[in-house]
Amino acid sequence: MIDHIVGTPSPSWKRTQVFLVIFFWLWRITWGDARGPRILWIRALNRRLDDFTPWQIIVSTLTAVYAMRNADKLIGLGAPEPLARLYAPSYYRATWINTALDAGFATAMHIRQKWLRDICSIIFSVYYIVFANEADEKLRKFRTAPTVEMLRVTWEKTSNPFLQLISHKKPVALYRKILLPRPHSSPYTRPITTCLFYSPRQGLNSSKDPLIALASERDLILDVPGGGFISMGPEHHEERLRSWAVQTGKPVISLEYGKAPEYPYPFAIDEVFDAYRIIVESKGKAIGMAGEDLNIVLSGDSAGGCLATGCVVKIIEHNSLLSDSSSPYPAPTSRPSGPLPLPVAVMLSYPALDFNFTSWMTPSHLKVLREETEADELRQHLKSPSLMRRRSSSFFYSSDDDGACEGWAKELRGAKDHLSHVNPLSMLGQERRSTSPVHQKSWRETFRMGLTSITGTSSVTKRPKLRQSRSQLHLQSQETTTGSFGFTDSSSEEEEEEEEYEPEEHRPIQARIRYHSPASTSPLDHAPNLRNTTNLNESRGREILNGEAQVRLAAEVHKANAEVAKKRRRAAYDRKNAPIGMRLTMTSRSGYFQDRIISPTMMRAMAILYIGPHLNPDFASDYHISPILTPSHILAKFPPLLLQCGEKDPLVDDTIIFAGRVREAKRQRREELREALAKGRGDMDSAELQKLENELESLEVEDDEDGLQMQIFSGWSHGYLQMPSLMPEAQVAIDDLATWIEGVFTTVSP
DSSP states (O other), X not given: OHHHHHTOXXXXXXXXXXXXXXXXXXXXXXXXXXXXXXXXXXXXXXXXXXXXXXXXXXXXXXXXXXXXXXXXXXXXXXXXXXXXXXXXXXXXXXXXXXXXXXXXXXXXTTOSSHHHHHHHHXXXXXXXXXXXXXXXXXXXXXXXXXXXXXXXXXHXXXXXXXXXXHSXXXXXXXXXXXXXXXXXXXXXXXXXEEEEEEOOOBTTBOOSOHHHHHTTOOEEEEEEOOSTTTSOOGGGGHHHHHHHHHHHOSOEEEEEOOOTTTSOTTHHHHHHHHHHHHHHHTTTGGGTOOSSOOEXXXXXXXXXXXXXXXXXXXXXXXXXXXXXXXXXXXXXXXXXXXXXXXXXXXXXXXXXXXXXXXXXXXXXXXXXXXXXXXXXXXXXXXXXXXXXXXXXXXXXXXXXXXXXXOOXXXXXXXXXXXXXXXXXXXXXXXXXXXXXXXXXXXXXHHHHHHHHHHHOOOOSOOOOOOOOOGGGOOOOOTTTOOTTTTOOHHHXXXXXXXXXXXXXXXXXXXXXXXXXXXXXXXXXXXXXXXXXXXXXXXXXXXHHHSHHHHHHHHHHHHHHHHHHHHHHHHHHHHHHTXXXXXXXXXXXXXXXXXXXXXXXXXXXXXHHHHHOSSOOOOTTTOTTTOGGGOOHHHHTTOOOEEEEEETTOTTHHHHHHHHHHHHHHHHHHHHHHHHHHXXXXXXXXXXXXXXXXXXXXXXXXXOHHHHEEEEEETTOOSOXXXXXXXXXXXXXXXXXXXXXXXXXXXXXXX
């Protein structure tokens, strides 16, 4: 309270207050009257407490304090829970542990001795696991003004020796760090640090020496680990990398690229490009492989996904410059003498592809988002956990049925329709509860319901059924429908009868709108015609004020309200099925601003650190920084792509929009090539004709699903690939990615 009185929030004032309170009460206990002060009934109460043991007094006091701190919850006046129904239960449990660890490690990060800091980090984390609300509040304060050290300490917590003891790292036959030299034409001199994970399968490689088995390999997984561009290396992603090495039997190389702020943009993306170039030009010999043509699957998660995408863009630009020197693309910082082969596939997990932090989605992005959701609704979604079956969103199911299931489009439609919620900032689909949200149960009714669940009898009176939610409205069959909106008169009457039980404050915002503006938004279009306007005379004014006129006007108000209610009910179905992007739509970065893994302040801090002090880029056009802006003629040349992301991830828009842009770019390129070959076969030389035919053939071979696959995991947010120890489903996701990689290698080298 002292800092509030002084008017300056400060940790030092809070610390002073704590010391003063402790000192005061220790002084009263030590030197004060043992019977208590002569105030009201304190001494009488002290005499009555003589009948209780110290244990009873202590436990009763703690219980009373706990009850007082939670009195608002007991009487039903608690604040709403913003995370209710947001995450899947398994993911929320994982973030509970992760938040406690982050809070514990952030609390202990200023302890100087490393051994003591490691111990205290675990002790504090255990405390915050028990007191989860304290962890949320502590981490919120740290993330409000994040520092580089705080971000690195909380994200690199898996390097703690005590956490390593309980982590599930699969053993591999070969693990080593390899330093790669920079190419001769590179302006950088700092060698590239990589980590190699390799576990050859028995039978395929007869040698027991992993180095000898590595020398015969031609397939490679090149991984760019995430970490917000400022932290985390291969050792912090070991669970995933080791799982891929064991399951695929292929070598996995992970890059330890330079992190911001020490190495700002474009150092990291150039380092990824140089590493790819060294490995390709040496045909794998630089890391101990066969020295023959390589098949490389390039992967990246989060910030690593941005760098991996940027590397592919640089390769395409370089190859275009070699074939056409007049191309407008910039040359890479280390320009190879010959063309570089593209990876056989690219795998991006929750990539950060857009640095243009804005609250509202642009019309072009809304168009792509609308097309992707409509396409997802037309696909058949299987309940198989295998990525190879190309199902979309739902990853795990309680049912073992193999029937069709819903995709991610329905959930996204509800998240983007901000006016369909009571809260305009809610990102949850409108799922109205079957019981009335108006009536909040008292403690007595709650106790009765508890007895009901035990005895099997019901003593609580059922409340009237509420109006159906927008997600429950269905178009009636044409034999029973009337009117253009497809609602029967009986259903309208039923809804009209039920609607009165729901107060206005519990209705979605869209259902509360009574005035709909005309198509024109110009104030001049709605200005009154002053020449045709006559002033009310006194007699006319007296007529308005008489009783009959007021009754008539009141009836007109009631009629207008009834018409509004009828139109509102009839428009519910149309709003439910309206395409995404037909109304004001927030980006996922703004919508999921309370994400438990990456907050908006952290994303802004990471962007500032990554760009550095020497650049002021145009975030609306620089596609090397924001790959989501990559021109279509470059996206059309992308290799087969797998994109995956959590449905509640602040970066989910990046994934969906980038996938849609790649699909559209390849479709357009196919049409352009067909048209060019149809019109200019006689005018082209044989070399150019063969080049276009080969490009068209490669695009024709892969359809939209083969060339690009996308998975949106329901109820998940960011960073799930680093949670296999906390969430078993995450390990299944990692294994499925390994299966997809195996399928790619089998396709390119059967």
